[in-house]
Amino acid sequence: MLELKQISKVFYEGTPDERKALNGVDLTLKDGDFVTVIGSNGAGKSTLLNIIAGVLFPDFGSVSVNNKEVTFVPEYKRSKLIGRVFQDPMAGTAPNMTIEENLALALGRSNKRSLFRGVNAKRREEFQELLASIDIGLEDRLNTKVGLLSGGERQALSLLMATFTKPSILLLDEHTAALDPARAELITNITKDLVKKHQLTTLMVTHQMDQAINLGNRLFMMDSGQIIFEAQDKEKEKLTVDGLIEEFQKIRGKQFASDRTVLTS
Amino acid sequence: MVSALYGAFESGLIYAIMALGVYLSFRVLDFPDLTVDGSFVTGGAVTAIMIINGGDPFLATITGAIVGFLAGCVTGLLHTMGNINPLLSGILMMTALYSVNLRIMGQPNIPLLNQSTIFTEVRAWWQNLRMDEWLMKPFSALGIEGFAPRTFLVIISMILIVVMIKLITDWLLKTEAGLALRATGDNPRMVKSLSANTKMYIVFGLGISNGLVALSGALIAQFNGFSDVNLGIGMIIVGLASVIIGESLFGKKSIARATLAVILGAIVYRMIIALALRLDFVDASDMKLITAIIVILALVSPAWINKFKENRKRYSNRRKLMQHEKGAN
Ligand SMILES: Nc1ncnc2c1ncn2[C@@H]1O[C@H](COP(=O)(O)OP(=O)(O)OP(=O)(O)O)[C@@H](O)[C@H]1O
Ligand SMILES: [Mg+2]
DSSP, X not given: OEEEEEEEEEESTTSTTOEEEEEEEEEEEOTTXXXXXXXXXXXXXXXXXXXXXXXXXXXXXXXXETTEEOTTSOHHHHTTTEEEEOSSTTTTSOTTSBHHHHHHHHHTTTSOOOSSBSSOHHHHHHHHHHHHHHTSSGGGOTTSBGGGSOHHHHHHHHHHHHHTTOOSEEEEESTTTTSOHHHHHHHHHXXXXXXXXXXXXXXXXXXXXXXXXXXXXXXXXXXXXXXXXXXXXHHHHTOOHHHHHHHHHHHHSSOOOOHHHHHHO | OXXXXXXXXXXXXXXXXXXXXXXXXXXXXXXOOTTHHHHHHHHHHHHHHHHHTTOOHHHHHHHHHHHHHHHHHHHHHHHHTTOOOHHHHHHHHHHHHHHHHHHXXXXXXXXXXXXXXXXXXXXXXXXXXXXXXXXXXXXXXXTOGGGSOSOSHHHHHHHHHHHHHHHHHHHHTTBHHHHHHHHHHHOHHHHHHTTOOHHHHHHHHHHHHHHHHHHHHHHHHHHHTEEETTTTTTHHHHHHHHHHHHHHHHOOSSHHHHHHHHHHHHHHHHHHHHHHHHSTTOOGXXXXXXXXXXXXXXXXXXXXXXXXXXXXXHHXXXXXXXXHHHHHO
């Protein structure tokens, strides 16, 4: 369970460059919720995810995971509970280490890291099975350095690493944006499967409105540091891309200003 | 000539431990740590002062390594807690250690002649085993006694120690904690998101690195028979030279391969220096210049070689194309 209360974050406060990135955001995710988040560039989506993950601390407000307050708990401690996949395929894996070593690193998240071997025969077998489950041929390449993989393969591996220890929260920040359409769809499908398989409470930022509508059970629309619209279950199922854009214009009284969203809708 | 090369081989083995330390900071942690110039001497200084005060040489050596470990941790803390950039943290620590080393020794140079060092300790036991006689036999049989070292003591004991340290390092870097340490150098952002405290890994990693460097310094002091406060100047470049020579000659495909390469690199480096010193126009004081040139060549030449290969390929492709066109006409 994830609960945010009154989260505000201002960058460069008191200077001419002042940016209100988040402005009193409240949200509650029940266990198993899969929320998609849309919003124009600079709406504050990444900032929101960074505050949940502990990369940034809010100026005001509180963050709790599983009813424990973690607002100022540093990222490395909090990430026991939180899995992440970044937009940049380079960001989520260690390029000079092998696939199995990367997976072992991810495994170390849930318990204390020991002085026992990171990759042993038993784990290797588990990893192989795990990789086989996403079916892109990585299971035969356990000893390949991750730097040699394609962006899509790396993103799939990052997803696996973020999910297989069953974190309480999964954060995805435009994790398909850097991939070509076919790869993006593949990663989207893997995401869907993994979230379902592990029943993960998920927050996924995307710029593709159709994807936001099709995935998950809830949808948030953000603008200027606030959640300005949300839809759930039945209501969400009825949403259309045009309907969403209309909704945005109704609330904000301005054009939905993102060429990317228009292009992909 | 032969004895100079054996000397280079012996000291190369001892310096290999320092090179492994430099490999840990520069390559594994991706942290250009200049503490080495100071911590190398610290190891020798602590050991020397304990030995001349009648301390057990083994204990003195280990204490030297531990003090080096602590020095490395301080560099790590300067960087992680003080947010000082890596190069500067190392330089600050190196500078501070120069004074600390003088304080430890109380004088710029401590001779260890006629003191009991780990080499004299082992020698008694070694002579009882009559190992040298055995090891000399193949040389006598071939009638090349002139090519044998005076004693195999240092070579054999250092090979044992270096191999042991290499195996421990290899093992350490494969443990769960070791994987996190390597990932800290490879992709710190990712490791944090996988719940590893990168600060702790940097502090410990630099500690281990400088512990090895100081151990090497402690052994070198006993091997040379003195500890000198100026011995550490340029040591980081010697370490880098070993790492780079090793990696380019012997490869770095896996961890085990890379650590072996670094050890061999340290030995090759000492051999190069020993040979260079035999040239008439080269002076002992030119050693640092030679070292710097070796490192520069090792850094620059791969790019040159690649370019040369590419040019050759392009040229031959063009020639083929031209011949092909001629044939078509
Ligand atoms: N580290 C930072 N320092 C200063 N300003 C920042 C920082 N991070 C974000 N901002 C500012 O905060 C605002 C919100 O940025 P954020 O990255 O959260 O937007 P976003 O919704 O993720 O946009 P996009 O769709 O482009 O990724 C922007 O105006 C941005 O310039
Ligand atoms: Mg963003």
